[in-house]
Amino acid sequence: MTTESRQAASAARRQFLADTAKTVCSVALLGAALGFHAKKARAVPATAIRPPGARAEKDFLGACIRCGMCVRDCPYDTLKLALPEEDVAAGTPYFEARKVPCEMCEDIPCVKACPTGALNKELTDINQARMGLAVLADQETCLNFQGLRCDVCYRICPLIGEAITLEPQHNARTGKHTLFIPVVHSEHCTGCGKCEKACVLEQAAIKVLPIALAKGELGRHYRLGWKEKERAGEALVKDIIDLPDRLPEAKP
Amino acid sequence: MSARIGAEAVAAKGWPGAHKWLLLRRLSQISIFALFLAGPLAGYWIVKGNLAYSLTLDTLHLADPYVLLQSLLAGHKPERAALIGGLTVLAFYFLAGGRVYCSWVCPVNLVTDAAAWLREKLGIRGGASISRKTRYWMLVLTLALAAATGTLAWELVNPVSMLHRGIIFGIGAAWVMVLAVFLFDLFVSHRGWCGHLCPMGAFYSAVGYFSPLRVSAARRAQCNDCMDCFAVCPEPQVIRPALKGEQQGIGPVILPGACTNCGRCIDVCSKDVFSFAPRFAHRVPEKTRDIGTPGLSRSSHS
Ligand code: SF4
Ligand code: SF4
Ligand code: SF4
Secondary structure, three states, X not given: OOHHHHHHHHHHHHHHHHHHHHHHHHHHHHHXXXXXXXXXXXXXXXXXXXXXXXXXXXXHHHHOOOOOHHHHHOOOOOOEEOOOXXXXXXXXXXXXXXXXXOOOOXXXXXXXXXXXXXXXXXXXXXXXXXXXXXXXXXXXXXXXXXXXXXXXXXXXXXXXXXXXXXXXEXXXXXXXXXXXXXXXXXXXXXXXXXXXXXXXXXXXXXXXXXXXXXOOOOOOOOOOHHHHHHHHOOOOOOOOOOXXXXXXXXXX | OOOOOOHHHHHHHHHHHOOHHHHHHHHHHHHHHHHHHHHHHHOOOOEEEEOOEEEEOOOEEEEOHHHHHHHHHOOOOOOHHHHHHHHHHHHHHHHHOOOHHHHHHOOHHHHHHHHHXXXXXXXXXXXXXXXXXXXXXXXXXXXXXXXXHOOOHHHHOOHHHXXXXXXXXXXXXXXXXXHHHHHHHHHHOOOHHHHHHOHHHHHHHHHOOOOOEEEEOOOHHXXXXXXXXXXXXXXXXXXXXXXXXXXXXXXXXXXXOOOOOOOHHHHHOOOXXXXXXXXXXXXXXXXXXXXXXXXXXXXXXX
């Protein structure tokens, strides 16, 4: 190779490296922006409920290819695919309980239609679905809390008497009546949203929320004495000396 | 170059003859939409779903291998229906030419072809210089993002899936993305999106890297240097070796995966230089091979 052609070759190589660097840097910049966007897109608004059997949100966003088969096979038009301007990851299926709740089809057609397994086929009994969890969010407006017998959420619940029960409580306002307090039980509630849809108020007092938002969790070290006692079949700390209660001395 | 691209071809073959493949392509794109829309609009559920996954007549699974690859890298193993669909589609595009997806199926092609057509009409020249290799980096990026975030990050913004899903399930604000692609191609860069940036096009280029069905400049001796094929081709860089490489011992078949098998060069050539041909037709006639520089011969590819 002559000096000239060697120089030309090295100039060309430098040009190539510069061009490649330019391209790679621009693409990487775009990647960084998209990466942050993808991270933000993991947060689903509390009103958006995933279909039955949906995997945990992060796994779901890697598994769902946004084909809309679940949407098509839902006989009640409950599900829809998120539009790009909505706060749910673009193209993924969800529903809003207050608009159209899930009717809990026995054959779960949405799960059957999913080609990827983003909706887990291990869900074969719709009563085991955990789309979200109903929460009686506002005691100040809930009619039953005011002492009325609305009971609509309780009556509409597909798992009537299990997912929502009415717990009698003393009505302190009147002093002589009973409040029938709707209480949601997470071991039965599927998060179908029928209660939220049916709530007669302008804004529903009972709402279905994502389970992570709705559910509290005891500290791991927490032990409830009476449960431990029940499990052990006897008191854990034995031979506690039970001192006699000191009562006010009776006046003669 | 002739006054108007393709004028010679129209004079020689008539308008239909000079637009045969273009019309077939539009027919293919429109029929695909019609099939997908027959369900939601008219209640004829022949095909359900969208290009990401579809079920035809309750039996034929088709799925987009690019989105499945992202899903795999994100750490989810798709179930059987999606995998069968993905492999079927992969096999089809391998045989027909990877970027047959781009020119015969992809909905964005209608948008970018329209932009290129208008750009030509308005005489818009120049613009940003972007390397055609950028799309391969984009492909690497989208796959890396899937692996890094564990989600289908690219699908949050992918204009291809957004447009197709939008037309079938409701477009929302997705038209903004589509308009952006159109304006980008019109004003910023000639064939900017499909020719330089789209990672999906890059993916299908790779799928068609060894595709048996190709376009060949079989009758390149008749070329009269009107340059119309270079003007209409969305990937003009792929034409030169096949059309002009006879002296260097290069065969007439357009081998690069970037060629979309759109057939516009076949239409627009008044001398009928081009035709679809199998990849193995890439033989160089004996007499020319002797002149050719051995190092440049690409006939080993066939
Ligand atoms: S269980 Fe039935 S109503 Fe509920 S989302 Fe699935 S298909 Fe729709
Ligand atoms: S069917 Fe499955 S992959 Fe398709 S949109 Fe629904 S959840 Fe996603
Ligand atoms: S390059 Fe991308 S947008 Fe263009 S036709 Fe191919 S897949 Fe569609």
